[in-house]
Amino acid sequence: MTPSPALSDPFHCGCETEPVPGAPVSVDVALRQGLELAEPVAELERLPLGKAHGRVLGETVRAETPLPLFDNSAMDGYAIRLADLAGEGPWRLPVAGRVAAGDAGNGPVPAGSVLRIFTGAPIPPGCEAVVMQEMTQPEGGTIRLDRRPEPGENIRRSGEDLAAGAEVMPAGRRIGPRAAALLASTGCGEVIVRRRIRVAFFSTGSELRAPGTPLAPGQIWNANRYHLQGALDLPWAEAMDMGAVADRPDRLREALEEASRNADLVVSTGGVSVGEEDHMPAVLRAAGGTVHVMKVAMKPGKPLLIGRIGKALYLGLPGNPVSAFVTWHVIGARIAEALAGLAEGAPRRIIVRAGFDRVRQPGRCEFLPARLGSYDGHGTRTVEIATSEVSHRVALLAQADGLLLVPSETDRIQRGDMLEFLPFHEG
Numbered sequence: 001m002t003p004s005p006a007l008s009d010p011f012h013c014g015c016e017t018e019p020v021p022g023a024p025v026s027v028d029v030a031l032r033q034g035l036e037l038a039e040p041v042a043e044l045e046r047l048p049l050g051k052a053h054g055r056v057l058g059e060t061v062r063a064e065t066p067l068p069l070f071d072n073s074a075m076d077g078y079a080i081r082l083a084d085l086a087g088e089g090p091w092r093l094p095v096a097g098r099v100a101a102g103d104a105g106n107g108p109v110p111a112g113s114v115l116r117i118f119t120g121a122p123i124p125p126g127c128e129a130v131v132m133q134e135m136t137q138p139e140g141g142t143i144r145l146d147r148r149p150e151p152g153e154n155i156r157r158s159g160e161d162l163a164a165g166a167e168v169m170p171a172g173r174r175i176g177p178r179a180a181a182l183l184a185s186t187g188c189g190e191v192i193v194r195r196r197i198r199v200a201f202f203s204t205g206s207e208l209r210a211p212g213t214p215l216a217p218g219q220i221w222n223a224n225r226y227h228l229q230g231a232l233d234l235p236w237a238e239a240m241d242m243g244a245v246a247d248r249p250d251r252l253r254e255a256l257e258e259a260s261r262n263a264d265l266v267v268s269t270g271g272v273s274v275g276e277e278d279h280m281p282a283v284l285r286a287a288g289g290t291v292h293v294m295k296v297a298m299k300p301g302k303p304l305l306i307g308r309i310g311k312a313l314y315l316g317l318p319g320n321p322v323s324a325f326v327t328w329h330v331i332g333a334r335i336a337e338a339l340a341g342l343a344e345g346a347p348r349r350i351i352v353r354a355g356f357d358r359v360r361q362p363g364r365c366e367f368l369p370a371r372l373g374s375y376d377g378h379g380t381r382t383v384e385i386a387t388s389e390v391s392h393r394v395a396l397l398a399q400a401d402g403l404l405l406v407p408s409e410t411d412r413i414q415r416g417d418m419l420e421f422l423p424f425h426e427g
């Protein structure tokens with residue numbers, strides 16, 4: 001599959017250089033390789049529009065009718081014929097009838113008269129303009145009019161928003177609130193959507209316990225499980241939460257195999273680094289899977305496995321909670337969107353100004369939890385970071401406004417430098 005431009009929009013984090021075997025690949029290369037593996041789910045479903053919110057449109061929709069459907073009034077006022085306004089104003093014209101939204105509106109405006117008309121009502125034959133009622137003075141069954149309206153004034157023309165036969169929405173669009181309003185306006189009572197992708201996920205780590213349960217020395221509460229539960233609470237995904245699995249190769253293999261039988265995408269956290277307790281690369285291979293990416297030149301998130309097992313795509317995110325979040329946010333979510341057939345979704349990026357000075361070691365692209373500060377005189381916001389050692393700093397992450405993107409080749413950031421920033425959508 002050729003990834004769509006939006007999904008593969010590069011981070012310019014070193015993709016210009018040729019990958020060296022065994023060395024970390026750039027974020028862009030990792031993303032591209034993941035997207036190449038992500039064949040969109042093929043099955044389609046027909047759903048009533050009211051049950052399709054947030055789903056991914058499976059077919060391009062074309063308009064069978066124009067939008068607006070018929071010429072109609074943009075204002076509450078009076079439908080007039082311009083020929084009735086002879087000479088200089090003011091003019092006085094009798095009100096011969098009324099037409100409201102929902103009326104069939106077949107009767108013409110009688111010559112020498114006006115019709116009372118309301119917003120959304122069909123424009124009666126002969127009517128060349130609608131005069132807002134505020135521009136008229138009613139006087140005993142007549143109106144007085146001081147100004148000659150322009151031809152077509154306050155008339156919303158049929159087809160001016162969308163012509164009959166035009167594309168309403170392309171396949172791959174998420175049916176968000178705006179899309180739903182348009183589909184409804186063009187009469188789409190049912191839509192064809194892609195089936196939900198199935199995502200199985202588990203956390204690895206013998207130290208992990210569920211929050212709310214007591215801990216023995218050395219144990220911690222599982223954060224990544226709850227991050228992924230939230231991140232996968234999506235209308236176009238069916239999440240299968242497999243809980244936590246101890247750092248034992250046999251258990252991990254069982255979990256991986258079970259997940260891959262049921263899911264399009266398997267996500268695990270932890271166990272992807274180089275320690276003796278980091279089993280996932282070996283477990284993936286032992287289970288017949290293939291490894292496509294092992295390490296990415298990013299911080300946090302250097303150890304990141306992208307592979308395949310059976311029919312499923314596999315993502316082994318690092319265990320450190322901020323590393324797991326960043327790798328999911330920047331790479332994992334893009335891959336999930338591509339599997340779901342979504343043609344959009346790369347995180348929005350804005351330009352900010354550094355509010356700090358920092359000298360750094362080039363070579364890895366950084367995605368640092370950061371807070372936005374005040375605006376400069378040109379409407380650009382300053383950004384502040386607390387530290388670059390962030391991989392375990394969940395509090396810093398939760399308090400951040402987004403991720404500051406530091407390109408891999410950067411060796412120095414000076415106050416006032418312009419940088420890219422990925423704002424978080426949620427509050």
Ligand SMILES: Nc1nc2c(c(=O)[nH]1)N[C@H]1C(S)=C(S)[C@@H](COP(=O)(O)OP(=O)(O)OC[C@H]3O[C@@H](n4cnc5c(N)ncnc54)[C@H](O)[C@@H]3O)O[C@H]1N2
Nearest residue numbers: 203205222223224225270271272273278302318319320323
């Ligand atoms: N010798 C090296 N050690 C490490 C390297 C390295 O290159 N050489 N990389 C470091 C980096 S960077 C990261 S990131 C971590 C990633 O390691 P793993 O993915 O194997 O993760 P674990 O070792 O299983 O866990 C790391 C850390 O995160 C905690 N953790 C794990 N899962 C959870 C969870 N579900 N909720 C909360 N916290 C979790 C775990 O307890 C560890 O503290 O490796 C570095 N080491």
Ligand code: MOO
Nearest residue numbers: 300301302323391
């Ligand atoms: O790369 Mo690790 O993910 O920094 O913490």
